[in-house]
Amino acid sequence: MYRFLAAAILLCFYGTYLGKMLCQRRRGIQTDQMAKGDKPSSVRRTELVMKVATFLLAAVQAVSVLCGWSMMPVSARAAGAVLGLVGDGIFLAAVYTMRDSWRAGIAQGQNTQLVHSGIYRYSRNPAFLGFDVMYLGVLLLCFNPLLLLCTLFAIAMLHRQILQEEAFLPTAFGEAYTSYCRQVRRYWGRRR
Template sequence: MIYQIIAIIILAVFYGCYFIKMISQRRKGIQTDQIGKGKVGFVKFIEVTMKIITIIVPIAEIVSIILNTSVLPLWTRIVGICIAVTGVAVVITSVVTMRDSWRAGVSKTDKTDLVTSGIYSFSRNPAFLGFDLVYIGILLMFFNLILFIISVFGVVIFHLQIVNVEEDFLIDTFREKYINYKKKVCRYFGRR
C-alpha cells in the first residue's frame, strides 16, 4: 500500500506541475499546448502520437498502481521511487527555468527565447528526460508487460519528437545560436 501512495503522490506532483504551468500561461494569454497545431506530414504524426501516448501512459500507470502489479524484486520498487522522484525534480526545474518560453510541441508563431542556463546547461531536453525518468520509475515500481510496452513506446516517441521535430525547429529558429549550444550540451545529460 505504501508504494501505491508514493506513486500517486509522484504522479500528482508531476502532472500537477504541468497543468499549473499551462493554467499560469493561459492567464497570460500564452497557449502552451501546441502539439499538432499547424503541422503536416511526419511532424504532425509524431506530435499527435506523442499527445496520445501522454494520455495512455498515465492511464496504464494508474491501473498498474491500483492493481499493485509487480513481478520484479522489492528493491526495484525502491530504485523506481528514486528514479521517478528525480524525474519529477528535473521536470519542475525545467518548467521553472523555461519561464514563459515553455511549450508542449513547437510553435512557429510564438516568439520564445532559447534557454541555455540552469538545468539547460546540462541537458538540452530536461523536460523530456524528466518524463522518461518518471515513466521508468513508475514502471520499475509496478512492472507488468503492458505498462512496459506502453512506457517504452512513450520514451521512443519523445525521442522522435526531439530528433525529428524540436531540434529541426530550434535550428530553423535560432540558427547558429542553437548549433553552438548543441555542440556544448548533450541531448539528454552532460556537457561536451
C-alpha cells in the same frame, strides 16, 4: 507504501505539467502546440501519436497504481521510487527554468527565447529527460507487461519528438542554437 509513492510521483509530475499550462493560459499563452498550427504532416503525425502515447501511458500508470500491480522485488521498487522522484525534480527544474518559453510541441511563430541557463546548461532536453526518468521509476514501482509496453512506446515517441524539435530549432534561433548544441548534449552532459 509503494503504491502511495507511485501515486505521489504521478500527482507531482502531472500536477506540475497541468499547473504550468493553466498558469500560462491565464496569461494568454497557448502552451499545448501538439499537432496544431501549420506544420509538415510528418511533424503533426508524430506530435499526435506522441500525445496519444502520453495520455495512454498516464491512464495505464494510474490503473497500475490503483490496482497495486507490481511484479518487482522490493529493491527494484525502491530504485523506482528514487528514479520517479529524480524525474519529477528534473522536470520541475526544466519547467521552472523555461518560464514562459515552455511549450509542448513545436511552436512555430511563437515568441519564445532560447533557454540555456539552469538545468539547460547540462541537458538540451531536460523536460523530456524528466519524463523518461519518471516513466522508468513508475515502471519499476508498478511493473506489469502492459505498463512496460506503454512506457517503451512513450519513450520512443518522446525521442522522435526531440529529433523533430532539434531539426526545427535552428530555424527559430539560428547560430545561437547550433552553438548551444555543440556545448550541451541532447540528454545529459556538457561537451568538452
